[in-house]
Structure formats: C-alpha cells, structure tokens
Amino acid sequence: MAGIGFELRKLTRRDDLLGVLQGTAHSALASTGPWLFTIVALAGIVLIGSNFVSREESFTFQLIVIYNFAFSLVMSAPVVLLITRLLADSIYVKQVERAPALFLFSLIVLFASQLLLVAPFYLLYVDLDAGARLAAMANFFLVTGVWVASVFLTALKDYRSVSASFAVGVTASLIGCAFLASRANVTGMLLGFNIGLAIIVFALAARIFAEYPYPVTGPLRWRMNAGRYWELALGGFIYNLAIWIDKWVMWLAPERKVLPSGMVSYPDYDSGMFLAYLSIVPAMAVFVFGVETDFFEKYLRFYREIQRHASYEAIRKYHGAIIRSLLRSMRNLSVLQGSICMVTILLAPMIFDLLGLSFTQIGIFRFGVLGALFHVLFLFTTIILSYFDLRRAALLLQLVFLSTNALFTWWSLQMGFAWYGYGYLLAAVVTFAVALLAAVHFIGRLPYQTFVRTNLSVQGR
Amino acid sequence: MTDRMNPTTDVCLILEGTYPHVSGGVSTWTHDLIRAQADLSFHLVTISPLHAELREQYQIPPNVTGMTRVRVQGLPQGARCTKKHLGIFHRLEGPLSRMLSRGGMQDLAAIIEALGPARGQMGSRVLLNSIPAWNMLLDMYHSAYRQSSFLDYFWTWRALLGGLYSMLLPELPPARVYHAVSTGYAGVFAARAALESGRPALLTEHGIYTNERRIEISMADWLYELPSRHLAVDGSRQNLKDLWIRTFVGYSRACYEACSRIITLYEGNQAFQLEDGAPSEKLQVIPNGIDFERFSKICREGARRSPSVALIGRVVPIKDVKTFIRACSILREMIPDVTAWILGPTDEDEDYFRECRILVQHLSLEKTVEFAGRVRLDEYLGRVDAIALTSISEAQPLVILEAGAAGIPAVATDVGACREMIHGRRSESPRLGEGGVVTELSNPTATATGLARLLGDRAFYEKCSRAIRERTRRYYNKHDLDRTYREIYESHRRCPTAPAMGTDKTWPGSALNCAS
Numbered sequence: 001m002a003g004i005g006f007e008l009r010k011l012t013r014r015d016d017l018l019g020v021l022q023g024t025a026h027s028a029l030a031s032t033g034p035w036l037f038t039i040v041a042l043a044g045i046v047l048i049g050s051n052f053v054s055r056e057e058s059f060t061f062q063l064i065v066i067y068n069f070a071f072s073l074v075m076s077a078p079v080v081l082l083i084t085r086l087l088a089d090s091i092y093v094k095q096v097e098r099a100p101a102l103f104l105f106s107l108i109v110l111f112a113s114q115l116l117l118v119a120p121f122y123l124l125y126v127d128l129d130a131g132a133r134l135a136a137m138a139n140f141f142l143v144t145g146v147w148v149a150s151v152f153l154t155a156l157k158d159y160r161s162v163s164a165s166f167a168v169g170v171t172a173s174l175i176g177c178a179f180l181a182s183r184a185n186v187t188g189m190l191l192g193f194n195i196g197l198a199i200i201v202f203a204l205a206a207r208i209f210a211e212y213p214y215p216v217t218g219p220l221r222w223r224m225n226a227g228r229y230w231e232l233a234l235g236g237f238i239y240n241l242a243i244w245i246d247k248w249v250m251w252l253a254p255e256r257k258v259l260p261s262g263m264v265s266y267p268d269y270d271s272g273m274f275l276a277y278l279s280i281v282p283a284m285a286v287f288v289f290g291v292e293t294d295f296f297e298k299y300l301r302f303y304r305e306i307q308r309h310a311s312y313e314a315i316r317k318y319h320g321a322i323i324r325s326l327l328r329s330m331r332n333l334s335v336l337q338g339s340i341c342m343v344t345i346l347l348a349p350m351i352f353d354l355l356g357l358s359f360t361q362i363g364i365f366r367f368g369v370l371g372a373l374f375h376v377l378f379l380f381t382t383i384i385l386s387y388f389d390l391r392r393a394a395l396l397l398q399l400v401f402l403s404t405n406a407l408f409t410w411w412s413l414q415m416g417f418a419w420y421g422y423g424y425l426l427a428a429v430v431t432f433a434v435a436l437l438a439a440v441h442f443i444g445r446l447p448y449q450t451f452v453r454t455n456l457s458v459q460g461r
Numbered sequence: 462m463t464d465r466m467n468p469t470t471d472v473c474l475i476l477e478g479t480y481p482h483v484s485g486g487v488s489t490w491t492h493d494l495i496r497a498q499a500d501l502s503f504h505l506v507t508i509s510p511l512h513a514e515l516r517e518q519y520q521i522p523p524n525v526t527g528m529t530r531v532r533v534q535g536l537p538q539g540a541r542c543t544k545k546h547l548g549i550f551h552r553l554e555g556p557l558s559r560m561l562s563r564g565g566m567q568d569l570a571a572i573i574e575a576l577g578p579a580r581g582q583m584g585s586r587v588l589l590n591s592i593p594a595w596n597m598l599l600d601m602y603h604s605a606y607r608q609s610s611f612l613d614y615f616w617t618w619r620a621l622l623g624g625l626y627s628m629l630l631p632e633l634p635p636a637r638v639y640h641a642v643s644t645g646y647a648g649v650f651a652a653r654a655a656l657e658s659g660r661p662a663l664l665t666e667h668g669i670y671t672n673e674r675r676i677e678i679s680m681a682d683w684l685y686e687l688p689s690r691h692l693a694v695d696g697s698r699q700n701l702k703d704l705w706i707r708t709f710v711g712y713s714r715a716c717y718e719a720c721s722r723i724i725t726l727y728e729g730n731q732a733f734q735l736e737d738g739a740p741s742e743k744l745q746v747i748p749n750g751i752d753f754e755r756f757s758k759i760c761r762e763g764a765r766r767s768p769s770v771a772l773i774g775r776v777v778p779i780k781d782v783k784t785f786i787r788a789c790s791i792l793r794e795m796i797p798d799v800t801a802w803i804l805g806p807t808d809e810d811e812d813y814f815r816e817c818r819i820l821v822q823h824l825s826l827e828k829t830v831e832f833a834g835r836v837r838l839d840e841y842l843g844r845v846d847a848i849a850l851t852s853i854s855e856a857q858p859l860v861i862l863e864a865g866a867a868g869i870p871a872v873a874t875d876v877g878a879c880r881e882m883i884h885g886r887r888s889e890s891p892r893l894g895e896g897g898v899v900t901e902l903s904n905p906t907a908t909a910t911g912l913a914r915l916l917g918d919r920a921f922y923e924k925c926s927r928a929i930r931e932r933t934r935r936y937y938n939k940h941d942l943d944r945t946y947r948e949i950y951e952s953h954r955r956c957p958t959a960p961a962m963g964t965d966k967t968w969p970g971s972a973l974n975c976a977s
Contacts, residue, residue, distance in 0.1 A: 309610030312602055448595045451615055458590065458619075 034080075034147050035243065036284055037166060038069050039277040044174045045193075046271040047355060056260070060128075061177075061189040063263050064136045066270060070247070072114070072143040074240045079110055081236030082229055084151045099212040103152055103205075110144050127261045128186065135190035142197040149204035152211075161207055169200030235395045242402035246409040246424045247273065253413055253420070269420060272361035276368025279344045280376040283337040287329070287380050298325045299387060306450070319446050326384065326443070333380065341373045367421030374428035381435040385442065389454040393438050401431040470526060471501040471954055473636030473654065477508040477647035481519040486856070487667050488519065490749060491642060495522050497943040501950060502526045504634045508646050511535050529634050533646055534623040536630065539584020542591035546583075549575055550593040558601055561621060561704060564711025565738065566718035569649065570656050570962060573629060580630055588626050589619055609700055617701050621708050625649065633657055638953045641716060644670040645709060648716025655719040659961035661953040664720040665747070668856050669733040674709045678702050714738035722949060726857040727878030728886055746886070747946065748878065749857050750939030756866030757930065759842050768916045769800040771845045773838065773860040774852070776807045776814045781874075783820055784851040787905035788912065790824040795913045801830045804841055842867045846922075847915045852876055853902050861897075862937045865929035870897035870922065872911035885932060896929025 045062055083106045090096050118140050122133045153162040173196025180192045250256075250269040258264050302318040310318070344351070345366050352362055378401065382394045408430075409423035442449055452458050480491035495503050504527045509515055511532050521528075556564075556571035576583070588594055598618050606614050628649045639662040641651035648664065655662035679702065717723055717739035724745045725731060731744050770792070774780045782803060789801040807814045814832075821830050833841070848864045848871045855877035862882060864871060873879040883897045898911030915922050 306612055309612055311608055312599065312611040312614075313607065315611055445592070448592065452590050452595060 034073060034150060036281065037146065037150070037170075038073060039274065039281065040170060041173070042066060042069060042270075042274040043278045044170065045177060046274050047357075048174060048178045057186050058189065059267070060132075060259055060261055060263070061186050061193075062267075063259060063265050064132075064139065064186070064190065065193065066265065067263065068136070068140040068143050070244045071117075072140055073147065074237065074244060075114055075117070076110055076144050076147045077236035077240040078233035079106055080147050080151055081232045083148070085229060085232050087151065096212055097214045099152065100209060100214055101216045103148065103208055104216055106148055107145065110148065111141055114140070114144060126263060131187035132185075132190060135187050135194060139190055139194050139197065142194055142201055145201040146197065146204070149201055149208060152208045153204055162204070165200050165203040165207070169196045169203065172196035172199055231391050231395055235391070235398055238395070238398040238402050242398055242405055245402060245406045246427070249406060249409040249413060249423075250420065255417065268358065268361045269364055271357075272364035272421065273368045273424070275357070275361075276365050276372050279340055279369050280337065280372045282340060283333055283376050286333060286336060287376075295322070295325045295329060295384075298322045302446070303450070312447075315447055322446065323443065326439075330377075330380075333377065337373050337376065341369055344369050363418065364421035367425045371421070371425035371428040374425070374432040378428060378432040378435045381432070381439050385435075385439060388442065388446065388449060390438075390442050390449075393442060397431060397435050397438065400434055401427060404430050468635035468637055468660075469502070470504045470634065470636040472498075472638045472640055472950060473504040473506060473634055475506045475508070475639060475641040475647040475650050475654070477641075477643050477645055478510070479642065480507075481505070481517045481521060482507060482509060482513070482515045484518045487642060490667070492519050492522075493939075494943075494946065495525060497939075498947060498950065499524055501954075504529070504636055506531060506634065506647075506650060508533060508628075508650065527634060529631065531631050531650070532627060534620065534627050536588070536623060536627055537584035539586050539588075540582045542587045542593065546587050546591070547593055549577060549587075550597050554597050554600060557597075557622070558604065560625070560711050560715075561601070561708050562605075562711070563707065565714040566652055566656070568711070569652055569715040569719075572625075573653060573656060573962060576629060581632065583630065585623070589623060606700060606704075613701055617704060621705070629653055636660065638663060638950060640665065641720070643667070644713040644716045645674070646712070649712050652715045652719035656962050659959040661721045661956050661959075662716075662719055663722045663724065663949065663953065664716055665724040666730065666734065667726055669730055669737075671706070671710050671713050671737055672733060675706055678705050710737050717743070721953060724949075727881045729878065729881065747942060748881075748937055749859060750937045750942040751859055751862045751866060751933070753866050753934055753938040753940070755839075756842070756863050757868075757934070759839055759867040761868065762843050766844070767798040767800055768796055768846050769802065769844060770847050770849055770912050770916070771802040771804055771841065772849050772851065773804045773864070774850070774858075775805045775809050776803060776817060776832070777810045778813050779852060779854055780805075781851040781853050781903060782813075782817050784903050784905050784908065785849055786817060786820050786824065786826065786830060788849065788851070788908035789826055789830050791905055791909035792912050793826070793829050795909070796916055799829060799916070801826075802841065802845070803830065803832045804834075804836050804838070806835045807832055838863065842869060845869055847872060847897070847912055849908055849912060850874060850879065851903075851908055855879065857882070861929075862933045865896060865933040865937075868926040868930045870915055870925035870929050872898045872900060872908055872915065874902045874908075875899050876902065882932070882937070883929070886936070889932075889936075893932050893935075894924060894928040896925050896932055 042065070045065055083102055086102060087096075087099060090098065118137055122128070122136050122140075126133070126136075128136065150162065153165075173193045176192030176196055177189060180189045247266075247270055250266045251264050253266050253269070255268065256264060256266040298318070298321045302315070302322055305318055306315055348362055348366055348369075349359075351357075352359055352365075378397070382397050385394045385397070404427035405424060407423075408426045412419040412421070412423035412426075415422075474491065474495070476491060479485065480488040499522070501524065503522075503525045505525055506529045507515075508531045511534050515530065552575035553572060556568040556575065559568045560572060573580075598615070601618065602609070602611065602614050624646060628646050633654055635658065636654075637660055639651050639654040639658075639660060641647040641662065641664045643666060644664065648670070651662045651664065654660070714737060717734065717737065721743065722745055723734060723739050723743045724747050725734065726746070726748050728746055731739075731746070734744060735741060770789075772780070772782065772785045774782075776782050785801075785803070789799075792799055792801070803817075818832070821827060842864060845864070846869065848860060848869055850858060850861065850871060850873035852858065852874055853876065855874075857878035858873075861871045861873060861879065865882070871879075871883060873883060880899050883899050884895055885893055898914065900907035900911055915925065
C-alpha cells in the first residue's frame, strides 16, 4: 500500500503553549523590585541629606550612593534578567538543585566584570581618601549583591520575608546615615550605610541557602540558549538604562555640580526625581500584589482551558475575563495613582516646606510626579505584554522609552530651567500611549496571538 | 524551460510514500513498470512525510529524467500577508469547506483558482499564519465544529490545509501523461496536474487509499488523546476523525474525477472506488503479473516423497501464520506424513515469531512444521504440492500466481484478489474452473480441509493444477500486462491537450478526460 503513515502524533502533541510563558512574565515582574528598592533608598538618602546639604562630605556620600545604585543597576541588568529567567525555568521543571550554584556563579561573574570599571573609577579617577575609596567600592558590590539576591527571593514569591529583610536593612542604613551624617566623614557614612546593605544581602543569602539546600557543585555548565535569551538580557539593560538616562543627560546641565572629587551631578534634578518616584510606591505595591492574584488567575485559566480542550466559545469567554480584569486593574490603578499624583502636585509646596527641601526643585518634582504616573502605567503595560510572551513588543517599548527619554530630556535641557523634568514627562506619556496601543492590538486578538504568533510549534523556533 | 504545451517527458509518475525511498510491493511494481517501458521517459514526483529521511532504495533506471520531491505540509514561508491577499480568502473559504466535507474535482479547481496565479510566492505566512487565514479558520470551525475542542480543531485544520497546500504550491513538472500510483495526496497532485496542464492523468490504485486511512484514523487513539474536561469531547473527537476521513474521501473523488482511467489490481477494489465516487466507465482492472516463463519451467519432483504444503510469506501477524500452524495440526490428523514449510523471513516481528514457535511446540508439530526462513522459491516450489495463504489482509499476493504457473494450486483466505485468482474473474470467458480452494478468514479447519482435499483427491488436484496454470498464463503474464500499460500510455501520450484552467474563461472541467 502506497501512502504516508500518519505524522499527526507530532502535531497534536506539540502543546507547549503554556510552559514558556510563565518564566518571561516572571522576569518582567521581578524587575520592578530593584527599582522600588532604589527609589526608597535614594529618596531616603536625599531626604536625610537635604538637612545637611551644606556639608560637602555628606553630599559626596550621597553622590557615591547614587552613582553606585545607578551604574550597578544598569551594569547588572543583563545578567540579573538572564538568571531570573533561568531560575524561573528550572523552578518550572522542578529542578532547582543548581540554584545556589547559579547564585554564587552570577555574583562572581558580576563582581569580576564590574571590578574592571569600578576599580579604575574609584581608585584612579575620583579623588577621595583611601578609606572612602574602599568603602565606596564595597558599597557598589553590596548593591549588586542585593540585585542578585532579590532575583532568587522573588522567584520564591516569598514577598513577606523579602520585604522584612529590605525593611530592616533600609531602616538600618538610613538610621545609620542620619546618625552619622552630621558627624562622620564620607568613609564613616558609607560604612554605616554598608552595614544596612550587608544586613539585606546576608539575610537574603541565608534565606536562599535555606530554601535551596543543595551543595554548590561545579562545573557550572548552564544550558544557555543564546538565541532565546539575548532579548531578555538586552531588554533588562535597556529598561534600566532608560530609567537613568534622563538623569545622566541632566548631569550636563549648566546648573550641574562638579565635586572636588571629580564626580558630576545635578543634585536638584536627581533629588526632585527620586522624591517624585516615591509617589508611585503605592501603585507599585497594588500592582505587584493585586495583579498577581486577580489577573494571573484569569491568565492561567485561559491557557489551562485551551489545553483542556475548551471550545472556541469558552476560550472567548476566558479571553473576555482577562480583558475585564485588566481594565478593572487599570481603572483602579489610574484612579488611585491619579489622585495621589494630583494631591502630591497640589501640596508640593507644603511637602517641601515640611521636609525642608529646596524650592528650586519644585518644578522638576511636579513634572516628575506626573511623569512617574505615566511611567508606572507604561511599566505595567509592558509587564502584561511580557506575560503573553510578547517579548519583542516589550523590548521595543523599552527602546521607545529609552530614546524618547534621552531625546526629550536633551531638548528640555536646551529649553532652559523652566522645562527641566518636562522631557521625562513627555517621554513617559508618549511611551505609555504606544504601549496602550500595543496592548489593545495584541491582547484584543489574544487567541490568534496564542495559537499562531507566539506558538513555538507553529513558528518553529 | 520545457514547453508547457508540448512537454518532452512522457510520463510523470506521482508516488506517495513509496518508490524510490521505501521498499515494498508498490515500489517493486513501480520499479518494474519504469524498466518495462524503457523507451518512455519518466519524471518522478515523490511525496513524503515532512521530516522523513529520504534514501533511495532502488537503482533509478536511466529513463527517469527527473525527480521532484514534495513534502506533505512542507510549505515555504513565502511572502508576508498584505492587503492584496485578502481577496484570496473570500474565494477560498467556500471550496475549501466543501473540500473538507464532500469535496471533488470542481472544489479542487475552485481552490486552485482562488489561490490565483501568484501562488508560487505564497506559503505558510499567508495561507496558515495570517489574520485572514485565522478568521477563515474561525468561520470553518463555527460552521460545523463549534462544540469541538478548539485546540484539536486548530491542529487538524492546519494539518489538513497544510497538506493540501503543499500539493498545490510546488511547480508542476511538465509531462504528456500524469500517472498517480495512489489517491490521497498523490491523487490531489494528479488531479491538479490534469486541471492545470490539460494533459490526461491516470490512476493505478493498488490498495484502496481511503480504506487504509479509515482503519488508521479510527484506530488512532493518540490522534486526540489529551485528557479533557469539556462537554461532548468524545463526540467531537469522533467529528474530527470524520473530518479527516471525509477529506481523504474528497481527495480520492477529486482524483477519480480528474483521471481518464482508474486502474486497480482486482475487481474487489472497484466496489470501494465506486462508493467513493469513481465514475464506473473509467474503471479498469490490470492485475500484477509474474514471469510465467520462469515459473512454468520449474520441474516438479516425482511422487516418491511425503505430501507437502507451504505458506510463503513473512512471519508477521497480518499473514496470520498461527492459523496456518493450527491448520497443520488438523491436517496431520488426516494425512500423518504431511510436511509443512513456512517460507519467509522471520526477523521482522521477533515476538510474533517466538509465539509461533511456542504454538508449534504446544501442538507437538516439531516434526511436521518447519520454518525455513528466506529461501530461493524456485528450489522449494519443485517439492511443494499445495500452498496455503491465511492472511487477514492482502492486495494481490503474487505467490498464488508464482505457484500457479508451476501448476501448484492454492488454499487461500478470501482477501484481496485471492478469489479472483483462484476462481477466475467474473468476466472470465471461457471459464477455466477453480484453481484451488477459497476459505474464510482465521478458520484453521477450513484451511486444513481444503489442503486435505487437494492432497487426497487426485482428480480434483489435477483439475485445479491445470486451471491455475492456464489462468496465470492467460491473464497474469507480466509480459502481456506490460504491453497493456504500454498501450494506455501511448494512447494518452498522443491525446490532444485539453484547455487548461486559467487559459480559458469557460473552462469545462468535464472535458478533461481524454477520449481514448
């Protein structure tokens, strides 16, 4: 008998719709954590520091911490995003034996690579005394350690113990700073701050080794599928670069400050922005905790029911539930964050007065608060897109934000002091609009997207 | 490029899952056909599964001038979907839906028409993965399968359409005659060739393709095996299996309608062909033949030995060797000194072979039954008095003819062409009489009784021996059958080219068939 035997077995068994999605989604969510930490830590330092602004020493300390957070975050981002995904994948297949090894390995890789930049910077370029140089470097690596450790803990979804470690550590740091700011020199303040960070890093590390009690065994051969992960690494880098690019552009402003140590900054812009970011902390908390329960449940059901042979009718129903959940979350967030934003902008003079902040920052602060509103909405939208494995779209959005943020900030710099902060706001609004269009486009046709566009079996990736 | 209207290649053979990459009965037939028509040039279209490794199992004869490899579901990515493709789906949906329910040549023609002249640039991007394709999928799903598992329907739809498109998109090799060696995908390709080129197409169907598919699909539990919670899933799975079968029936019908001749090996197949929509006036039987000269020369050994019977075939379940062994046990009761050989390779299904040997031991037949393995048939045929065939499925087993040419009658189950070869075709004239015994399936007593009658009744034996030898000489001589094919090829080669699709607005699909 001529004829081809059935080859359908392969066709119908290729049901890899769901598995790959969760990891990606998780990476996107996990990237909000470090930003949150940065906001709290830097805003805290700025607030404390603003009372001692006259002291050159305290200012140098502030700037070292800002530098360390900024550059450590951007430089660690590719590796951090990569291990987030690797870890999520190994949790998905229930093979976490190598998690401790991954932890140590990524720390070594990051420390080694960053040492190449950090050492020349603090040992050769910046003019500080020897103790401060070493303390600054230690601070940098502790910050990097925090990024890596938090990856492993967010993967555990053990938000409580993570939050506790951070709360204790940050409080210790800030108290240490406040106590030392008026009396100690740069080295002393850095040491105080480092103690707080060290508490966080070691508490988290202890938690990690308790959770993954496996021996660290080499050799560390991780099956890295470069083709699949480069987007992730690049995405992480661009995302964090985009957050910082407006500050770095503003460091070129005529009003910038060059410290005797050789470090450059524009303190009014930086602190205005860090304080503005504080206003989105409630929204982030609502998103991280609220979305995880409501949206994620609908999201999982959509994919699970497809695999359980739902009819298209039913799939449409679950699709509708996802959209309704998203609209609901978006509405709640907008209302919440919108009101906070309005109140903050209106009460800005009172807030500044109360905290004893410099009023030169108030315009930047107001633009910053409004910009942060759109920034955070845009961020949530890209996270949602990542849930649906729309990595390219998410990456593209990050690129849009990076370029608009750089471009518009540079433009506002040309326009003069009154416009400072407006570039960031404009970039956030534009990117959010694009993100919203992308979300409507992709999520509106989710079944097609799921079955055809992001289906590995169809696309043959 | 070769002139479309006046191609130089004589015959384009369309081969699905067989020659030259797979060895087997149909492949051997194809190889012999090409060699027998040494002065005709052949082009081969080989259709194979998407990921199958292709290695040629035969020395390709020199009169094969070209080969086109087609992979089922092997679509190129093709151009990106743009606005200009939208119209395609409007025109495509109707005929496609019909093709997947009760299709035929007119639907296939409409599909080809809808794909349009630019179909060479299209591929999976436009036809399977685009938004318009998705919307068409939803329409087709909603029209008849709204209760079914969408995941299952999705993959079924892709597999069916991908398979169909993969037959329609490749460039058609020019030839004077197209000849498909099965229906199914090969049949679709042949129908398409006839429609597009206006040249005649022939079909030789060995086994009935749709029957094989029916069995395969109904037994394929793995087809839709994932656990399910949703209502009516079992029913809907049955629906989807029916969709597969109806589609293959549609492919067969399209092929039957487009081909000028529908040839099969024996009359028994024609009932199925008619049922699947083959026009009766096109039907023709051309059996497989054997080298009568060679087998008729075999010298029979004299009577000074014990009576012997043989089953000639591979030791595999489909040959039902166990029934033969049981028959031998019964036969020994009647003829104690009988010898029974099983002539054929035993290594194809080791488990089954082991079970057969255990059965021989259980029945204490060690002295009667012998597994001789792969042998030179000519040597054994001289010593065999009657052959037995207990298969539960066959097309046209040549052993009956090979033994028949040597004057050895057969006892065979009523499968495939066995009855026709032993009793003669309905149209046989003059009637040559019975050349052995036809039995029920899996009935050892009937097989044993038949063999005992042949071995015990001298007059009956002689009558059968003469009849089977004469029938083989008259109707199953390969030399004559090669000439029949030669004549068919010749007459169709010379056929004028019918108006092809797209060249004439008033294209009459029915005017295709070459009046020969």
